[in-house]
Amino acid sequence: MKVVACYNIKGGVGKTATAVNLAFLAARDGARVLVVDLDPQGAATFYFRVKPKVKGGGKGLVKGKRDLDDLIKATDHDRLDLIPADFSFRNLDLMLDAEKKSKKRLAKLLKPLAGDYDFVFLDCPPSVSLVSEAVFHAADALVVPLIPTTLSLRTYAQLGAFRDEEKLADLQLVPFFSMVDRRKSLHRQVVDRFPDDHAEAATVSIPYSSVVERMGTERAPIGAFAPKSPPAAAYESLWAEIARRLR
């Protein structure tokens, strides 16, 4: 089982769209996939039409009082399941802090699912916190959507420094650009130059498109309602690249 975390310190960069679309593609390719919506806003949960409610709340989840399997909901898509978000996840930091070995807690909670799933996608809340640290310790790869702006690049540098500080050399970073508007010269410049200093960057970018925004009205991954659209093709290429790196 490989754990893929969709993460960025910044909000509104396309983390949830990435987690939902990549998970859909992995399941479509035959893998057994679980999405864990750790963001109390519950956008991934909303996209999958599931109620944002977890029995026992975040506390129950973190303490491991309930079998994680009891919290899992099937989505409308074959082989794709979800642990929905819960509003109590806003205090997940504090709940983790109350536990021993808090940074390794999430990895421990996910371990029993190894026989049931091939991939777990973590949709993470923005910010650097104990939750992020727990995510870093649980994940095999950190997929980092970046908007091609200077500020966004700065946060990626912070993220790299944080990983080094935590001595997580095995954690793969896979940055890629999302919401790319090739009409903007700044976007073009940033996208073209970034790989010069970051060999780990994915070669695929996700274009800015209203199709991505339609996920909110369709409440489904792009592949389910606009499989031939440019963003759908871009996510397919991105997933192919990530899957190859995870092998």
Add this chain to the structure above:
Amino acid sequence: MHPYSLEMRQIAAAAEERDRPAVVTPLAAIADAVRGSLRADPEEASARRLRLLDTVDCRLTRLGWRLEAEPGDDGTERWRLVSGSGRVRAAADLPSPAPKLVDDLPDGPLYRSLVPVVGIRALTPGPWITLAEHRATLRDAEGKVRCRLLAQTAVVDGGGDRCSAVRVGRLKGYRADAERVSERISRHYGWSPASPDPLTTLAENLHPGPEGAAYPSVTDPSEPAGPALRPVLQALLDTVEHRAEGVIADIDCEELHDLRVAVRRSRSILTLLRADPPDPALERAGAFFAWLGQVTGPARDLDVHILDWRAHRRRVPEHAADLEPLGRYMKAERDKAYVRLVRILQSKRFRDGVKRWRATLDATNAPWAASERALQPIGKLAGRRIRKLYRRAVEEGSSITDASPDEALHALRKTMKKLRYVFEIVRDAYPRKPVRAILKRLKELQQDLGDVQDTAVQADALRRFGEAMARDGTAGPATLMAVGALAEDLELRRADARTRFATVFAPVAKPRFADRLRRLTRSRTGGG
């Protein structure tokens, strides 16, 4: 899928009783039943045509598996191996007509899943089936899928079987919805306990599998040998008759093999019952089975050669192309041998022999059943024979050295076969555990002796085939070299088997083994 299912006919009938239109599709009926709580979105109905394949002894159906063959658009066949739970274990697109033998399938998940189960048996397709499917998705007010319904009807062509079922698919985290839907349907339309999906039911109807054990055994050691062995001999004669039909229909090479095993087992029992003075009916049957064993030999030898050629082709793929002419030559020879054999199995001599032997076995007061031997308890009679054959085997085996000719091992093989057949006739009269342990050792030794003999015979035959092909001009130098390499390979395997002999013979010759066999065959249950 939910383990419960509903019979469609019940649903339709119940719907009719409730003054609904005469033709009610099951999904319409169900959608009606769940109205108000969840919205049912029916999907377009689909139908497909397929055939189910299995071996003549129903190896797949007995495992709860089914093999579906569906015609493709481009002259291919789509094969899907489905397990009892409905999971597709493997699939492959094959050229049509697809091969009869698994060995001819391309290497891949389907080949690897089938080969341990089907082995060398041929896969034969059943009649055409039409499978109609209606699916519906039940959604809540948010549009979230809460459960799925699947209604299936499978109909065998030509007015054959018809099976239907509706299945309620449970989704993780929404099991209560599926339970509620099942309960509602049950309340409105009547309930039928779980039944497998229609194709599984049809597979079981089409391939019910052979009845009873392959090789019957006596269970009461104190029963007189005559009455105890009569049903065993009758079952073996049934096998001879059925397998002869299989040989005539050319199902696969196992038919002839099973026929020959039944012949040898029958001969073994006849020897056990041999009286002094000899009973004419038993002597006649003995002569009949001796003849049958002899006339079926050449065809069986060619079957074995072809099996070995197939195995070698898999083992050494680089020889495969060069060995094709040899395969064609052997198959042509085998076809000729089978034509002769079929003529024999359709002959008056064969039919009369079977008829006469059946009449002898069916006669209630036949003299053979009243002979001194036939009146002895079977446990005692068989036990004595087992011990005698065992002593002979140990004697023959102990005198074998590295310098002994292969004939010495062949003689031991024949003794071992006789020993095993008698042992198996009474195996169910003995405690299971020691029987298993003894049989394991006997089989290991027999396997090794078989390897020595078969590889020698095959290498010899290959040389003859090679010479014949060279004379006919049907083989070029590459083929003749590959045949030579195959013969050498067989020689090496023969040498290996000879080296192994001492290792597999030693445990059988040990006093501990002899003691165990003696105790078992002299025990109160086994008779003495």
